[in-house]
Amino acid sequence: xxxxxxxxxxxxxxxxxxxxxxxxxxxxxxxxxxxxxxxxxxxxxxxxxxxxxxxxxxxxxxxxxxxxxxxxxxxxxxxxxxxxxxxxxxxxxxxxxxxxxxxxxxxxxxxxxxxxxxxxxxxxxxxxxxxxxxxxxxxxxxxxxxxxxxxxxxxxxxxxxxxxxxxxxxxxxxxxxxxxxxxxxxxxxxxxxxxxxxxxxxxxxxxxxxxxxxxxxxxxxxxxxxxxxxxxxxxxxxxxxxxxxxxxxxxxxxxxxxxxxxxxxxxxxxxxxxxxxxxxxxxxxxxxxxxxxxxxxxxx
Numbered sequence: 001x002x003x004x005x006x007x008x009x010x011x012x013x014x015x016x017x018x019x020x021x022x023x024x025x026x027x028x029x030x031x032x033x034x035x036x037x038x039x040x041x042x043x044x045x046x047x048x049x050x051x052x053x054x055x056x057x058x059x060x061x062x063x064x065x066x067x068x069x070x071x072x073x074x075x076x077x078x079x080x081x082x083x084x085x086x087x088x089x090x091x092x093x094x095x096x097x098x099x100x101x102x103x104x105x106x107x108x109x110x111x112x113x114x115x116x117x118x119x120x121x122x123x124x125x126x127x128x129x130x131x132x133x134x135x136x137x138x139x140x141x142x143x144x145x146x147x148x149x150x151x152x153x154x155x156x157x158x159x160x161x162x163x164x165x166x167x168x169x170x171x172x173x174x175x176x177x178x179x180x181x182x183x184x185x186x187x188x189x190x191x192x193x194x195x196x197x198x199x200x201x202x203x204x205x206x207x208x209x210x211x212x213x214x215x216x217x218x219x220x221x222x223x224x225x226x227x228x229x230x231x232x233x234x235x236x237x238x239x240x241x242x243x244x245x246x247x248x249x250x251x252x253x254x255x256x257x258x259x260x261x262x263x264x265x266x267x268x269x270x271x272x273x274x275x276x277x278x279x280x281x282x283x284x285x286x287x288x289x290x291x292x293x294x295x296x297x298x299x300x
Contacts, residue, residue: 009050025151027106033097053080057097076129081122112168120229128230143170182237209274217243259297266293
């Protein structure tokens with residue numbers, strides 16, 4: 001287990017680490033992975049990056065990302081948000097690939113900066129990487145080449161806008177390709193949906209949730225060995241509802257049965273469903289049904 005952290009907060013820091021010439025642009029850079037791994041310090045360390053990374057790599061060896069080790073010798077696209085940690089082992093051998101490094105300041109104040117959080121794959125785990133076809137790989141490489149070509153020229157008033165536009169185009173293609181990946185793996189994903197639905201039913205089948213409390217998205221994601229973002233995106237593709245929406249719907253179904261099938265007070269039902277405050281239960285119930293628990297109970 002690595003015991004050293006290497007902090008890289010700027011594109012300049014990154015270039016210094018791998019003994020490259022100073023970056024042509026202070027906020028964006030494309031680096032060949034073969035060069036990066038050949039020149040980086042040969043130490044077993046965690047790397048924490050202060051920027052977005054989109055990387056396409058094919059290598060031998062194991063990469064520690066988050067909680068596990070992953071083998072990427074098949075080649076794939078990975079997405080890393082600022083502050084995330086990577087720990088490539090010192091024995092990793094990169095066969096081919098590249099990485100696009102984007103400092104948050106580049107997109108600050110732009111439309112892309114305001115909606116970057118919508119590209120949820122930046123918070124996927126490494127085992128949820130995007131696997132692309134040769135045709136898709138060419139499309140991605142063309143976007144990256146345009147970004148690299150633009151920042152390699154003399155910087156003028158158009159440079160940032162053109163680079164950001166091409167980054168957004170690249171991310172939109174990645175969104176499309178992830179959609180394709182969700183559907184081409186329909187059998188596997190359908191199994192995940194069924195497993196999730198069973199976990200959800202089992203959780204709410206408890207007589208009382210006073211001790212365990214309400215489940216959150218992270219709970220179900222961990223039980224399924226997925227990241228919360230990936231699970232919600234997968235469910236949304238196949239059921240048109242996010243994980244949180246599924247949790248709330250199951251909660252409301254159980255609440256309805258308790259309102260009609262018991263004489264428990266609204267507060268007792270709320271506590272039994274895992275709510276610390278009955279007012280929170282009332283708020284969620286009304287938002288989903290259009291009626292307060294008391295109004296619903298007296299419909300019949």
